[in-house]
Amino acid sequence: xxxxxxxxxxxxxxxxxxxxxxxxxxxxxxxxxxxxxxxxxxxxxxxxxxxxxxxxxxxxxxxxxxxxxxxxxxxxxxxxxxxxxxxxxxxxxxxxxxxxxxxxxxxxxxxxxxxxxxxxxxxxxxxxxxxxxxxxxxxxxxxxxxxxxxxxxxxxxxxxxxxxxxxxxxxxxxxxxxxxxxxxxxxxxxxxxxxxxxxxxxxxxxxxxxxxxxxxxxxxxxxxxxxxxxxxxxxxxxxxxxxxxxxxxxxxxxxxxxxxxxxxxxxxxxxxxxxxxxxxxxxxxxxxxxxxxxxxxxxxxxxxxxxxxxxxxxxxxxxxxxx
Numbered sequence: 001x002x003x004x005x006x007x008x009x010x011x012x013x014x015x016x017x018x019x020x021x022x023x024x025x026x027x028x029x030x031x032x033x034x035x036x037x038x039x040x041x042x043x044x045x046x047x048x049x050x051x052x053x054x055x056x057x058x059x060x061x062x063x064x065x066x067x068x069x070x071x072x073x074x075x076x077x078x079x080x081x082x083x084x085x086x087x088x089x090x091x092x093x094x095x096x097x098x099x100x101x102x103x104x105x106x107x108x109x110x111x112x113x114x115x116x117x118x119x120x121x122x123x124x125x126x127x128x129x130x131x132x133x134x135x136x137x138x139x140x141x142x143x144x145x146x147x148x149x150x151x152x153x154x155x156x157x158x159x160x161x162x163x164x165x166x167x168x169x170x171x172x173x174x175x176x177x178x179x180x181x182x183x184x185x186x187x188x189x190x191x192x193x194x195x196x197x198x199x200x201x202x203x204x205x206x207x208x209x210x211x212x213x214x215x216x217x218x219x220x221x222x223x224x225x226x227x228x229x230x231x232x233x234x235x236x237x238x239x240x241x242x243x244x245x246x247x248x249x250x251x252x253x254x255x256x257x258x259x260x261x262x263x264x265x266x267x268x269x270x271x272x273x274x275x276x277x278x279x280x281x282x283x284x285x286x287x288x289x290x291x292x293x294x295x296x297x298x299x300x301x302x303x304x305x306x307x308x309x310x311x312x313x314x315x316x317x318x319x320x321x322x323x
Contacts, residue, residue: 005032011206012036012074012115014064014106015083017045019163020120023199024081026051031203038062038073064102065092067109074109079206081118082106082144087133087165088259088267095136095269103140107147116212117151118205119144120198123191123217123278125155131272145213152210154201156218157278160301161195162308169265170233171312179242180234183251183266186227186243189277191219193291194299201294209294216289219280221298226274236305237312248275 016025016037028035029052039045042059049057062073064084074080084106086098103119110117125137144151158166174180198218204210224232230243246254252271259267284290291298310317 007032007034009078010034010036010076011079011081012038012077013081013083014038014062014070014073015085016081017041017048017059018083019161019165020159020195020198021083022048022051022163023161023195024083024202025057027199027203028206029053029056031207032056033206034058036060036073036077038070064105065097067105070102070105071109071112074106074113074115077110077113077115079116079118080106080110080113081120081202081206083120085120085122085137088264088269089132095132096139099133099136100139100143104143104147107144107151110151111148117144117148118154118202118210119151120154120156120202121215123155123157123219123280124273124276126276129272129276132269133273134276141215150212152205152212153215154198154205154218155215156193156198157191157220157280158193159195159198160192160220160305164195166192167229167233167305167309170230171237171309173265174234174237174239174241175312177241179244180230181246181251182227182230182243183246183271183274184226184248185245186225186230188226188274189223189279190226190229191223191279192229192301193218193220194301194304196304197291197296197299200296201291204294204296211289214289215284216294217280217284218291219298221300223279232301232305233309236309238314239312 011033017039025048035057037059040063042061045059060073062069086093121137121141124134126134127138129135252268255266255268255271258264
């Protein structure tokens with residue numbers, strides 16, 4: 001059986017040096033695509049080079065706030081993937097600018113060069129949301145589909161993996177805090193999805209195995225409440241901490257001050273996000289617009305999370321033996 005080579009196909013990945021990006025670049029490199037990684041700081045993307053063969057992965061400078069740099073990065077590409085996004089606002093990095101205007105510029109550049117477009121958004125994207133993050137994600141989706149009606153959109157739930165910003169954050173907090181906050185009582189539901197599965201889904205779309213113009217919702221095999229996720233973090237890290245319910249108004253008040261930290265653990269906008277469940281919709285499941293619909297068996301948290309949260313245990317990877 002002859003395996004078709006992809007070496008003549010160029011894939012431009014905007015935001016490819018981030019958490020999801022590095023896993024996607026690895027998946028694409030294994031498929032022998034040529035990969036152009038478009039990032040604001042190419043000098044900080046050196047960690048991507050070992051993921052492929054010599055010359056297979058090339059980082060270029062691009063900023064989605066500047067259309068000319070986006071157009072240049074998309075030139076000659078067969079497929080353009082947009083992963084750019086931010087979790088909190090700083091300086092000129094605003095939700096509407098990066099996740100709205102920026103997404104539109106990537107789609108316009110892809111359309112101008114005749115490339116296929118894949119856009120990564122998030123479950124919870126909603127133009128009527130009280131959260132600026134969710135509104136800007138919805139704005140980005142609308143702009144992308146207006147410029148490229150055949151674009152494929154992916155909406156993942158919270159993404160977990162070795163470099164994630166969820167489990168690592170709360171495991172780190174449990175090392176020095178006597179209690180972990182249950183924002184809004186901890187009843188919000190999530191469907192954590194493994195970063196490797198998200199990368200594989202996008203890579204299959206690059207291969208041409210996803211529906212054009214469709215919006216896929218990506219979630220893992222289990223739905224857990226925020227409280228259950230905190231209990232899981234404590235169980236894996238073998239720590240005993242109080243789980244303290246924190247009403248939304250009080251959480252928002254605390255977040256008002258925490259948002260000014262260099263890397264804030266919580267912002268008022270994130271409190272708004274936590275008021276809504278973050279799970280795959282029944283409609284997406286019925287229509288097969290999920291991981292299963294792409295032929296991917298979702299990876300459970302228990303398979304992956306303990307392999308990187310062990311470092312937050314008191315004895316690390318070693319078991320503490322009783323006398």
